[in-house]
Amino acid sequence: MTQIVESEERFPLITSEALDELRSRIGEPFERPAPHVTEATADSIRHWALGIGDENPLWLDPQYARSSRWGEIIAPGTFLYAFDRVVSGYVSGMPGIHAMFAGTDWKWHRPIRLGDRIEAQPVLKDLLELKSNFSGRSVKQTYHVSFVNQDGDLVSEADSWCIRTQRDVARERATRESVKPRVWSADEIAEIDSHYENYERRGGTPRYWEDVREGEALPMMLKGPSTVTSFVCFTQGWGSLYVKAHGPAFEMFRKHPALGIPNDLGVPEPPERVHWDNELARAVGVPAAYDYGPERISWLGHLMTDWIGDDGFLNRLNVQVRRHNIIGDLTACNGAVARKWVEDGNHYVEVRLLAENQRGEHTAIGNAVATLPSKG
Structure with missing residues (x-):
C-alpha cells in the first residue's frame, strides 16, 4: 500500500528536515x-500602471505631472513589485512545495521619481508552521525587503509572505471544487462597462484632511472580470517570477529541477502556469486559473491613490490575500475611513480596505495609511 501511495504522489511533501534546513537561512x-525593472523610466512606469488599470496622468503625462506638487512624473508605490522577485512571491528552499503568495505590508518613505535607480535588499525574516484545512501541513514564509535608491535613501520597506502548501494534499482537500468560473451576460458586461466609463479619480483636486470624516466610504472601484489576458497584461508590467523561454528556460530548469513540471506534451513549464493553465490550477486545489496576489494588492493601492488625490501620499499598505481570484471573477475594491489624526505636523488618515468578488467572498483585506494636505 505504501508503494502505491508514493507512486501516485506527483509532488513532494513538507518535511521537518526541509524546514530545519530553511530556518538555517534566516537573516542570510x-x-x-534578476529583477524585471532596475530603473523608473517613463516606459517601465507606464507598463506597470496600465498593467493594473491605473491611468492616472501623474504617472503617465509629463506635462500634467510638472503642474503637480511633485513637479515631475512619479510612480505608484506598488511599482516596486517589479523591482524584486522576492517581494512578489519568489521563495527559496523546499523545492517542489507550492508557494501561494499571501500578502505584503508596504511602508513608503519617499516617492519613486522618474529616473530613480532602485536596488532591493531582501532577507528571509521568519518561518511559521501552520495547519491548514486547505493543504494539511503548511508554512508561512516571510521576507523583509528594503528598497534603496541611487542616493542611498530608503525609498520603501516591505514584509512579504507566501504560504507553502503540499500540492497533492491541497488537491485532495480542496474546499472550492464546486466553484465554477462565472459566465457573464451581455447586459452584465454593459453594466460593468458603464461603471468604468463613469468612474472618476480625485486627481489634482486636493482632498483636505479637514474634509474627511471617520466612517466615510471610498468610491467603489471595479477590477475585472479577470481573464488570462488581464493576467498577461499585469505580467507585462510586473515581469513574473519564472516566465522564461527557450534556452534561458531550460537553464532555469537545470538549476532548479523542481520548477520544471511537464505539461501534456512532456515539455517542462514552471508552476507559475497555474495563472493560465486550468489543469495545473486544479492540481494544486484551485478550481481554475487564478490571478497574481501582488496584482490584487496593487488594485487596492490604486483605490487609495485615486481617493487621496495627487497632493496626498500613500505611506502604508498592508494587505492579506485571502482567497483565489479565478478567471471570470469580478472584484469590487472598497474602503472606509477608520480614523484620522495629526502627528509631528502631518495629517494622517487610516482606511480599512476590502476586495470582494461577485460571490460575496472577501478575497483580500487590509488597511492603508495616507498623508493628506491640510487647509491649515
Missing part, C-alpha cells in the same frame, strides 16, 4: 532571480 543573503 541568498541567490535570487
Whole structure:
C-alpha cells in the first residue's frame, strides 16, 4: 500500500528536515532571480500602471505631472513589485512545495521619481508552521525587503509572505471544487462597462484632511472580470517570477529541477502556469486559473491613490490575500475611513480596505495609511 501511495504522489511533501534546513537561512543573503525593472523610466512606469488599470496622468503625462506638487512624473508605490522577485512571491528552499503568495505590508518613505535607480535588499525574516484545512501541513514564509535608491535613501520597506502548501494534499482537500468560473451576460458586461466609463479619480483636486470624516466610504472601484489576458497584461508590467523561454528556460530548469513540471506534451513549464493553465490550477486545489496576489494588492493601492488625490501620499499598505481570484471573477475594491489624526505636523488618515468578488467572498483585506494636505 505504501508503494502505491508514493507512486501516485506527483509532488513532494513538507518535511521537518526541509524546514530545519530553511530556518538555517534566516537573516542570510541568498541567490535570487534578476529583477524585471532596475530603473523608473517613463516606459517601465507606464507598463506597470496600465498593467493594473491605473491611468492616472501623474504617472503617465509629463506635462500634467510638472503642474503637480511633485513637479515631475512619479510612480505608484506598488511599482516596486517589479523591482524584486522576492517581494512578489519568489521563495527559496523546499523545492517542489507550492508557494501561494499571501500578502505584503508596504511602508513608503519617499516617492519613486522618474529616473530613480532602485536596488532591493531582501532577507528571509521568519518561518511559521501552520495547519491548514486547505493543504494539511503548511508554512508561512516571510521576507523583509528594503528598497534603496541611487542616493542611498530608503525609498520603501516591505514584509512579504507566501504560504507553502503540499500540492497533492491541497488537491485532495480542496474546499472550492464546486466553484465554477462565472459566465457573464451581455447586459452584465454593459453594466460593468458603464461603471468604468463613469468612474472618476480625485486627481489634482486636493482632498483636505479637514474634509474627511471617520466612517466615510471610498468610491467603489471595479477590477475585472479577470481573464488570462488581464493576467498577461499585469505580467507585462510586473515581469513574473519564472516566465522564461527557450534556452534561458531550460537553464532555469537545470538549476532548479523542481520548477520544471511537464505539461501534456512532456515539455517542462514552471508552476507559475497555474495563472493560465486550468489543469495545473486544479492540481494544486484551485478550481481554475487564478490571478497574481501582488496584482490584487496593487488594485487596492490604486483605490487609495485615486481617493487621496495627487497632493496626498500613500505611506502604508498592508494587505492579506485571502482567497483565489479565478478567471471570470469580478472584484469590487472598497474602503472606509477608520480614523484620522495629526502627528509631528502631518495629517494622517487610516482606511480599512476590502476586495470582494461577485460571490460575496472577501478575497483580500487590509488597511492603508495616507498623508493628506491640510487647509491649515
